Amino acid sequence: ETGVTQSPTHLIKTRGQQVTLRCSSQSGHNTVSWYQQALGQGPQFIFQYYREEENGRGNFPPRFSGLQFPNYSSELNVNALELDDSALYLCASSLDGRGETQYFGPGTRLLVL
């Protein structure tokens, strides 16, 4: 069984740029959730995708957007990067839209200069 994988592991961008982060869900899982974890803080929910549709969204601006593909992998896109977007971005997969057990990937560390 393959776990949740994310790419890239690290990324450096400058303010105003755009970034795309990728996530492959665990085998058999059709739901992907994205979280932002600032340094020294708990993860904060960005949004969730279930069967290619957005299934819930946290308190993040529209410049945070996502996609889920037919193979249930997912992308997180952030436009107009701000310094405060520097964080660890975590992807978690679960068995279905109401799956309680969420399995996290190792994250992508984004630094915005």
Place this chain on the structure above:
Amino acid sequence: QQQVKQSPQSLIVQKGGISIINCAYENTAFDYFPWYQQFPGKGPALLIAIRPDVSEKKEGRFTISFNKSAKQFSLHIMDSQPGDSATYFCAAANSGSARQLTFGSGTQLTVLP
């Protein structure tokens, strides 16, 4: 309303001792309470979880105690080991269609040999 408050921020315990981390919540719509363990450079990993219809759940050295009336829950780590040194997060999920997790701010546990 969505916040989960966690304490202490950091905890130092001797090997073999008991580590206790506490969390409190306000939102009565929460009905699933997991604890996650996170090592540096890794994503959070599910340790143990509880629903509000039980007051205690034990898995190996890890026990969750749940007090529904006080809206509090805690993690007890018995016979703490140096390998348990990590950051621990409590979380809560609501009963909505998207099981988004609301995390506490984390507790950095250090177990001294």
